Amino acid sequence: MIERIRELLNREPAEIPVTAQGWVRTKRDTKHVTFLEVNDGSCLKSLQVIIDRNSREVTDTLNRVSTGASVSCTGRLAESPGKNQKVELHADTIELIGEAPPESYPLQKKRHSFEFLREIAHLRPRTNTIGAVARVRNAMSRAVHTFFQERDFLYIHTPIITTSDCEGAGEMFQVTTLPLNQVPMREGSPDYSRDFFQKPANLTVSGQLEAEIYALAMTNVYTFGPTFRAENSNTSRHLSEFWMIEPEMAFCTLEGNMEVAESFLKYVFSHVLETCREDMEFFNQWIQKGVIDSLSSVAEGVFTRMTYTDAVKELTAAPVSFEYPVSWGADLQSEHEKYLTEQVCRGPVIVTDYPREIKAFYMLLNDDEKTVRAMDVLVPRLGEIIGGSEREYRYDVLTRRILESGLDPKDYWWYLDLRRYGTVPHAGFGLGFERAVQYVTGMQNIRDVIPFPRAVGSAEF
């Protein structure tokens, strides 16, 4: 394989011929030579290639080279007299592999709006910002796996298609092979016995319940996979298809859960700061001023721990007026979370022990019967980035909580079985991967941190 441009840019000038391949970002002509900026996605920077227009053949080739064209250039790496780069490629030969007619190629040298780039999602990774997002997203994925693998967590592939209609985390996409123009009916409703799975099936909204199954056998596991929500929500923070990370740990209480969540965030953020320095400086300068500082302070700072009850006390005593009133029993609004992280704790805070009414049935009920062992990790600038809990592991209590939530224990038979056979305290949390990428890059819209965003009315490419 040809050496990548990232490697070439780090090399010293030498006489040995090297080849660079990539896509032309810009072309500039002077009297006798042509300058190309060639980028291959290996890093933010492009390689400056200089070609002497000393023959008719080279001139003809260069006339057809324009922004977006793919080229292969061979020559010597030389010290650059220009101030924007250390080395440059003095090419003896240039091969035009694929033209990009300038009258129709949509990408220009100037800045484009992200809205426009979304319409050309097949070409947008060739821009500085989307390219940088792709590299940071990749580094974060890698860090997620490394973090858990180094701690002996097993990566579990939980199902994409599920027939348990009990996940209750949002609207689901139905999966069916029934003919939609003539659905077989039985007693007034679709006859699912004739559907592919012989019962209603959906795309998963969470892998947590299945992760719990494996945690209660393998001890420590995690999932990292696609998740689907059919909610009709059109915001800069929601996608219909997104990636979620869900660790689940047996013999673990909320304290252990908090420790893992804190070290997890610190690990991933540190990894990006260390390995994506150039891209992060780009985001810091052009996308979100101060993003490096805020990431560093999370990576190095302390995570304050606070119960929901104490948080409400802090907010009630706050010398500011909130748009939404604070009262025990009500969920924290984003303005409240912002105040806690930015004013009270001046850094990340983990809020625990929420009222049972505003949290899910599977969270461990405290002895006070009023609160559950839930935790939300809040960070400055964003608010909630992680939500998790210690799970209810007592069969009787869980059955009671299912009933109280208006659900049918029969639908949860296998989930309850885990509490009948060898139950054990366990805990876990969930993290929306794209939200984390948004936080790290400072990108405003979640649709720009996933290669091919799916949202209401939008699934192009």
Next chain:
RNA sequence: UCCCCUGUAGCUCAGCUGGUAGAGCGGGUGGCUGUUAACCACCAUGUCGGCGGUUCGAGUCCGUCCGGGGGAGCCA
């Protein structure tokens, strides 16, 4: 789903209280130059999102539909 904003050249936008359209960038042509947001000159840009209405006349006002953005709710 609700509220607000928005849709004009390939892109980013201007177009006041109604009188059939402009700029910058991009593109083309020529010039200059080890250039790097290159520079200078000239040239061409268009169903003003769709449909309907008011009016002598609609980019502009009204209705409606579609697309985009922001906020809320829901959440990750």
